[in-house]
Amino acid sequence: MIARRAILQGGLVLPLAAACTPEVLGGDSGAVRIAVSWSGNELTAFRVVLAGLASTGAFTGRVEVVPLGDDINTALSAGGRDAPDIVMLPDPGAIQTSARTVLRALPELRAESIWQPDGRQVYSESWYNLLWHADCGRSPQLYGVPFKAANMSLIWFDRSAFPGYDSRSCTSTGTDGPERWSLTDWGAYIEQFARSGRHLFALGAADGWVLAYHFANVLRAVAPRAYEALSGPDVSAGECWPPKRSGLPSPSWNHHHVRAALTMLGKIWCVPGGFAGGVAQPLRRQFPDAIRDVFQHRRAAMVVAPDYAEPIVRDCLRRTGRPDCSVGVMGFPGYQAWNDHPPNIGGGDVMVITADASPRAEDLVAALAAANASQPWIAHYGGFVPPNLNTATPASYSGLFNGVADRMSRWDVFDFADLVGPRGRRDGLWRILTRFLIDVGDRGEQAVGPATERAIGDLERTWE
Numbered sequence: 164m165i166a167r168r169a170i171l172q173g174g175l176v177l178p179l180a181a182a183c184t185p186e187v188l189g190g191d192s193g194a195v196r197i198a199v200s201w202s203g204n205e206l207t208a209f210r211v212v213l214a215g216l217a218s219t220g221a222f223t224g225r226v227e228v229v230p231l232g233d234d235i236n237t238a239l240s241a242g243g244r245d246a247p248d249i250v251m252l253p254d255p256g257a258i259q260t261s262a263r264t265v266l267r268a269l270p271e272l273r274a275e276s277i278w279q280p281d282g283r284q285v286y287s288e289s290w291y292n293l294l295w296h297a298d299c300g301r302s303p304q305l306y307g308v309p310f311k312a313a314n315m316s317l318i319w320f321d322r323s324a325f326p327g328y329d330s331r332s333c334t335s336t337g338t339d340g341p342e343r344w345s346l347t348d349w350g351a352y353i354e355q356f357a358r359s360g361r362h363l364f365a366l367g368a369a370d371g372w373v374l375a376y377h378f379a380n381v382l383r384a385v386a387p388r389a390y391e392a393l394s395g396p397d398v399s400a401g402e403c404w405p406p407k408r409s410g411l412p413s414p415s416w417n418h419h420h421v422r423a424a425l426t427m428l429g430k431i432w433c434v435p436g437g438f439a440g441g442v443a444q445p446l447r448r449q450f451p452d453a454i455r456d457v458f459q460h461r462r463a464a465m466v467v468a469p470d471y472a473e474p475i476v477r478d479c480l481r482r483t484g485r486p487d488c489s490v491g492v493m494g495f496p497g498y499q500a501w502n503d504h505p506p507n508i509g510g511g512d513v514m515v516i517t518a519d520a521s522p523r524a525e526d527l528v529a530a531l532a533a534a535n536a537s538q539p540w541i542a543h544y545g546g547f548v549p550p551n552l553n554t555a556t557p558a559s560y561s562g563l564f565n566g567v568a569d570r571m572s573r574w575d576v577f578d579f580a581d582l583v584g585p586r587g588r589r590d591g592l593w594r595i596l597t598r599f600l601i602d603v604g605d606r607g608e609q610a611v612g613p614a615t616e617r618a619i620g621d622l623e624r625t626w627e
Contacts (some may be wrong), residue, residue, distance in 0.1 A: 173514070179188035191230055192226035194524050198238035200512070203451075204474045206230055208544035215539045222530040224523045233372075233589060241263045248520035249528060251310060255293050255513045256582035258306050260320040267518050268304035273525055277308055277532045285534070285552050293459070293577065295511065308532050309550035314571050315376045315467045315508040315578050316383075316495040319476060323455055323489055324361075324464035327535050333488040341465060342493050343501045346384050350430045354466065357436035364431075365463035366438060366445040367453035367490035371593025376508070377467055378596055381428045383576065384498045385508035386420030393421070394582045416622040423601070425618055427498075429611035433603040439463065442604025448599070451475050458490065459483055467495070470508070470571065471546035473563060492567055509574030510552060548572050586625055595621045 188419040201209055209228070209483040210345030216222040221322075221456045229247055231238055238250045239261055245548065252258070267279070278284060284291070286309055318341070324329045325340045344352065367373045383390045393416070415421075431437075438445050448456070453473050456462045458479035466472070476490060514528045530536060534553035541547045541556055548571055549556065564571055580587030587593075595618055602614035 184537075185383055185532070194227035195249065195521055195527050196227045196229055196247040197236070197249040197251060197527070198231050198235060198246075199251040200230075200235040200253050202230060202232060203417045203574075204544060205471070205546070208540040208547070211539045211543070214526075214532050216536060221533065221536065222527050226525065226527065236585065236588070238494060243588060246517060246519065248517060248524040250515050250517065251512045252307065253510070253512050254581035254584070255577070256332055256584050256587070257513070258294065258296075258513070258515060258583055260380065261306075261515075265518055266306055266515050268306050268519070269308070269516070269525060269528070271302070271304075272456050273529065275557035277529055278305065281552075284486065285592060286550055287510065287552070287573065287619055289548060289574065289577070290295060294550040298378065307515045307526055309513050310514050311537070312509060312511040312548040312550040312572055313471055314567075314574060315469045315510050316380055316506045316550060316570075316574070317470060317472075318493050318495060320459065320465040320473055320491045320493070321461065322491050324461075328489075333486055340491075342491070342495055345500045346381065346427060346496050350434060353431065353434045353437045357434055362437065362463040363465055364434075364437070364615045365448075365453040365456035365466045367445055367448045367450040368445040369449045369452075371406060371579065371589060373450055373453070374596035374600060375592050376469070376510075376578055378424075378428060378592070379508055379579040380467070380495045380506045381431075382421070382424040382579065384474075384495065384504070385424040385427055387506075389420035389424070389502065390576065390579060394576070394579055396540060396565055409493055416619050421619065421622075422615055426611055429599070429603045429607060432600055433606055433611055437604050438604070442600060447599070451574050455479055455546060458485075470548055470564065473546040474544055475564070487562055489561055490603065492563055493522055494567055494570060495583065506576075507570050507574045508578050510547075510578040527572055539548060554614055591625045594623065 165331070199206065199209060206228075213226050216442055217226075229238070235250065235253060236257055238247050241247065261481075268274070278291075279287065290309050294309070295303040295305050297303040312347075312539065320341055322340075327339070328334075341352075351362045366377075379390070382393075412428065433440075439456070445453075450468070450472075453463075453466050454468060454475040457464065458476050466533065473537045478492070480487065495506050495508075499507040514531060516528060518525045534549075534551050534555075537547060537549055537551075537554060541549065541554075550572070552572075580592050583592075585591060598621070599614055599618045602611045
């Protein structure tokens with residue numbers, strides 16, 4: 164998930180094969196090919212997980228890793244011998260349009276052994292409703308297996324940027340910390356920081372998915388019913404395919420709830436001096452850069468970021484010699500009060516098997532789904548929330564998250580952009596929100612109204 168950059172621009176086999184050099188573990192063309200979106204630290208950690216499977220004998224076949232960055236979904240349309248056998252999808256909503264055609268379900272016995280290996284379900288019900296599907300009159304089939312979960316409703320902050328923090332005793336006696344601010348408080352505090360020559364928020368807007376989960380959290384806080392309606396049809400293993408809607412209003416972006424959410428987001432992004440370097444700098448900054456702006460360069464006090472910011476945060480602490488307790492992690496606040504139905508949005512990477520995959524693909528998925536498979540990633544790299552409820556997490560991993568431990572693997576809804584398919588990615592929601600940021604950034608509240616109407620029009624056209 165970290166720093167996903169564009170590697171592949173088309174969906175044809177030739178660019179898929181030529182866009183990157185695959186990393187092969189133990190073999191050649193006979194390998195099981197697995198396409199991933201990861202780069203950097205995450206890709207390194209995944210290699211170690213695969214090496215662990217080989218060393219324990221959990222999977223003895225050859226594995227070829229194909230990193231595709233933000234264009235991971237093009238792997239679903241690839242064909243021929245260079246097509247991947249497994250795709251690690253960061254947007255499980257794509258399964259809705261690919262099941263039974265591009266993707267194949269796991270056989271019934273294999274699905275049951277993965278989903279409930281000891282007779283008890285090892286994944287939360289939210290995963291079940293998303294990944295199991297049924298044709299009318301048939302039993303549900305499993306089309307995706309969770310590998311890595313993520314909490315998308317977290318805020319990381321530098322405690323020393325707020326009054327009352329004592330770096331020597333690592334305690335905070337201040338009462339003006341951000342933990343109890345509501346979403347509607349943010350604008351005033353952004354202005355307060357800007358007047359003092361400081362900056363409250365860092366933003367990695369060069370990665371469009373960062374803007375997408377900002378918007379998702381604001382929409383969920385301001386208008387939870389609109390969030391559900393716009394996320395697409397209910398996904399339920401018990402319904403006929405395609406799934407039906409369950410009494411929600413017809414999805415429309417031209418709605419006062421959506422307008423209220425975009426207006427709220429605009430008020431956060433529009434404050435003159437709110438971002439270091441104006442709006443131009445966030446537009447050049449990627450996700451890791453925004454984390455470093457808070458915890459290494461200390462240009463800003465807070466950053467909205469999922470749990471997988473952890474490895475970058477820890478690297479910043481090592482570089483600056485600061486203790487873990489200088490870092491605060493809290494949940495995204497509610498709309499008019501910090502505890503007023505705050506959003507709790509989840510996401511994750513799901514393993515899917517392509518229609519013409521090697522028979523060994525099922526064995527690799529089963530090995531990666533095992534409770535202990537992800538331990539090398541968790542123990543040595545961090546930034547990993549295990550979706551398998553039987554997976555043990557060491558105390559050293561959860562230290563930074565003590566204040567939000569109860570919400571790390573439990574959420575109310577999935578990330579909006581991950582549910583709506585291609586419309587939620589580069590040529591849809593990401594592009595529209597980037598334009599929205601440009602239209603409001605540094606321009607004051609007078610820019611928010613026109614920018615909101617333009618964004619709603621763009622969204623309506625994209626969702627036609």
